[in-house]
C-alpha cells in the first residue's frame with residue numbers, strides 16, 4: 456500500500472513538473488501532435504497498463520488511426536511514433552539523431568555500454584574498433600563453419616520427420632548461437648562448455664527479455680529507484696548472474712587458449728587463423744585489451760551485446776522465414792527450382808558464389824524480414840527540435856521508429872500480409888523510397904552485422 460502511494464505521488468510530481476506546465480515549450484509542441492486524448496494527470500500512460508501482446512496490438516491500432524505520426528505521453532516522458540519514410544530518413548540519416556535512451560537503458564545492467572546501447576565518444580570509439588571484424592572477408596573465412604553447423608542442423612531436423620510436432624525455435628536458437636560464437640568469438644570456443652551452458656544461457660536470455668518487456672509495459676518502472684524495489688528487478692539480477700558468467704567463461708577460455716599457444720600479438724594474417732584473414736571480434740577485442748584500449752568489463756559488454764543482438768535477431772528471422780515458407784507451397788516450389796538449376800543433380804556443398812545465384816531465395820528472405828522484422832521498432836532521443844510530417848517535435852523526447860508498421864503500409868506494400876517475394880526483385884525494390892525498408896535500420900547506427908545475415 457505504502458509502495459503504491461509512493462509510486463503515485465512520485466509520478467504525479469514529475470508529471471506536473473514537465474508536462475502539465477502549459478507554459479513549457481515541450482508541452483505546447485506535444486499538444487499539437489496527433490494522438491489519443493490523455494487524462495488530466497497521467498496523459499496517455501494508461502495505454503502502457505496492458506500486457507505486452509495488448510500493447511503491441513494497441514500500437515498497431517494507433518498507427519491505423521493516426522497515419523504517419525502519433526504520440527504517447529505521461530508523467531515526465533514523451534514519445535512520438537513515426538512510420539513515414541521521409542520522417543524516418545530525416546532521423547536516421549542525420550548524425551544529430553544517433554543518441555539512444557529509453558528503452559535501451561533498460562538493457563544497461565546486461566549490456567553495460569556495449570555498442571547497441573552506448574552513446575557519444577564511447578559509441579564512436581567502439582564502432583571504429585569493431586567494424587573490421589565485420590568485413591566481408593570474415594564471412595568468407597567462416598563460411599565453412601556455417602556449412603558444418605547447417606549440415607548438423609539438417610541431420611537433426613530429418614530425425615524429426617514424421618513427428619507430430621517439432622519445436623523448431625529451440626533448435627534454431629541453439630545452432631544460431633553456436634555459429635555466432637564461432638564467427639564472432641573465434642573458432643576455438645570450447646564446444647563442451649557451450650553445450651553444457653547453452654540451456655542455462657537461453658533460459659536467462661528469455662527471463663531477462665521478460666523483465667525488460669514487463670518494465671516497458673509498467674510506466675512506473677521507468678524510474679530506476681522504483682524498479683529496483685520490485686520483484687521484476689530481483690528476477691533480472693538472477694538472470695544477469697547466469698548471463699555474465701557465461702560470457703566471462705567464453706572470454707577467459709579464449710584468452711587462455713591464446714596464452715597456451717603463446718600468441719602474444721595477433722596480426723590480421725596470424726598463424727592462429729591458419730590462413731590470411733581478419734581478426735574475429737573477440738580476438739580483436741583481446742588485441743585491443745593488450746594495447747590498453749579496452750578493459751575486461753568493456754570486452755564483456757561487447758561480447759554480451761553481440762551474443763544477444765547477433766543470435767536473437769537471426770534466430771527469430773530464421774524461424775519466421777521457415778514458418779512462412781512451410782505454409783506457401785508455391786514459393787517452396789520456386790525455391791526448389793532455383794536450387795535445382797544451381798546444383799543440378801549434385802550433392803555438393805554450396806559455395807559463397809552459389810549464394811549470388813540464389814536470387815529468388817534472397818527475395819524470400821527480404822520479404823520475410825519485411826513482414827516479420829525481428830527488431831520491430833527502434834528509438835532515438837531527440838537532442839534538438841525537428842520537424843516531422845509538418846509537426847515540430849520538442850527536444851528531450853524519444854522518437855520511436857516503428858519498422859513493423861512502416862513495412863506493413865498498404866501504400867508501399869499492397870496487400871501487406873501476403874508473402875510476395877517478387878516485391879524485392881531489383882526492378883520493383885529500386886522504385887521504392889530508400890527508407891521504406893529498414894529491417895537493419897540505416898545511417899550511422901545501422902546494424903553492424905547485416906552482411907552476416909544477408910550478404
Ligand code: HEM
Nearest residue numbers: 570571764765768769772830833894895896902903904908
Ligand atoms: C536478421 C538479423 C538482424 C537484424 C534484423 C538486425 C537488426 C538490427 C537493427 C534494426 C539495429 C539497429 C538498432 C537500433 O538502432 O536500436 C541493429 C543494430 C545492431 N546489430 Fe543487428 N540485426 C541482425 C543481425 C545482427 C548480427 C548477426 C549481429 C552481430 C553479429 C548484429 C549486431 C548488431 C549491433 C552490435 C548493433 C548496434 C549497432 C550500433 O548501434 O552501432 N546484428 N541490428
